[in-house]
Amino acid sequence: METTQPLKSLALAKKKTGINRYVRDFIMNKYLYLMMVPVLVYYMIFHYAPMYGALIAFKEYSPMKGIIGSEWVGFKHFQDFFSSFYFWRILKNTLVISLYSLVFEFPAPIILALLINEVRSKMFKRVAQTITYMPYFISLVVICGIITDFTNADGVINKILMTFGYDGQTMLQKPDLFRPIYILSEIWQRIGWESIIYIAALMGIDTEQYEAARMDGATRWKQIIHITLPGIMPTIAIMFILRMGNLLNVGFEKIILLYNPVTYETADVISSFVYRKGLLEFGWSYSSAVGLFNSVINLILLVSANYISRKVNESSLW
Template identity: 45%
Template sequence: MMAKENIAGSSLTQKTFFQSLSHRLWRDRYIYLLLLPGLIYFLMFKIIPIFGNVIAFQNFNPFKGIMESDFVGFANFQRIFEDSEVLRVLRNTLFISLMQIVFVFPAPILLAIMLNELANERIKRFIQSIVYLPHFFSWVVIISIATIFLKPEGLINQLLMYMGYDWVSFMTNSHLFVPIVIVELIWKETGWSTIIFLAALASINHELLEAAIVDGANRWKRIWHIIVPSIGPTVVILLILRLGTVLDSGFEQIFLMLNPFNKEIGNVLDTFVYEKGIKQSDYSFSAAVGLFKGLVGLVLVLGANRIVKRFGHDGLF
């Protein structure tokens, strides 16, 4: 008898919940309609294309389509580890990503701390506006500006020759390719990335800073012992997310800078997939490389999250 009453009560609760939910959805229907453009975008360009990854396990023929193309299992993934060109491109990708993590990732943290230490709010806002600006330039514009400065008759070479040095072919020197990529990325994205860290700095308890001043701590000690630990959780989360994209080196920037002289060091997975998939119509192999990138990113995120938790920090989940 009690079991029947519990089942009846549970059914009534569920019915009430769904009635309340439907009432709220209908009441706020016009607000929920605002979600439609975003939902349609993710459905059309993010969710539905996932099913197209099945071509990574096929010898895909565009004339036969996905349903009739021959199934080859993991043969395309096997090619990733057998093709010497893929291994070279993978090595280039990992090296450029490592340099980005070492030099580009800390740059907005340092800039945010420097801006936070400025007492004059007018100067602070002016500097923020200036450093945000390059983010809104396309990579075409950024690479064009860099080329103007670095070409043989450009400003940099003019300065070198004025100081008595020989001019340098920056854009065709393979040894300078990665440093130029890093400098361009720092200039373009550092200012915009400071937004997150400035928000984290704004949440610091000012009583801690005041207490440190009373105890005689100078500016450097306050930064090292209070400010840096306070933004530590934000830094950890962003670093975990960055590890998830370790095989994404920035297609547009690299593609625009590639030429026959630096391709040996500058060709990365993204540009390699473009050449294989678009230029050579090797769609199945390109899809396999894309899935491989996603798998590596997933493993790195899960591994980094677990390591962070073992050290007592809050991870992503």
């Protein structure tokens, strides 16, 4: 009894000290905390509150009855989705397009940032950055219109390819060409904008390391391998984790604007399937079940990528 009393007193003292520390920090940084309020309110209203609507994935939702009044059906919609013809097709398309994006699109801005970093002319750097940034700020509808016009039977790309013996058919009507067109257009549209964060990371590398490497006789290629890439590796790891968390979230807006029933075989992904079933066919509960399945898989991928990154290079989100 005599030993437990001092322990309780010590625990209370530590708790009080911790509370006082938080109070002092709040008083010292009250304006920063105040600036956080709109962000927290935004996430509470538009990100956390809508999670309540995920209940309709387990119900036969009817707008007249509402979420609470709709009949509870459990995992019926999940079972229907897993046993349907579309499950393996859209899962395969989503994974293939996502992996293509990860393999080809993810390294592209890193390579562009490394190339721009090696250029000595400031004027050329500015011009190159401006040209590569521009497609990102063009409306997606306009981008898809350009892609459609260029890949038509009488489009610019077809006219060029016809000189090499290509048959000149509309490319977006061919299922086997949809994925290459999608990935190449994604690279063209996003490479400049996504390179900004890597260029900023490159600017944070100590220049004395390059001077020491040059004195030791290291070539520019060896400087990139042994100084530049290790210097931006934490940034690459964080961006890779974020990309893994969105691996299955293939942007449905662009796919919906480019695909058609002829290319469903290779173009239809989870997000476009959810859009078609939920908004066009009014299958709200079924589409919610598919979307919830997609979110759960993304969460598992995000946690796994974060864990692996923390173990391999000690860089992680948490």
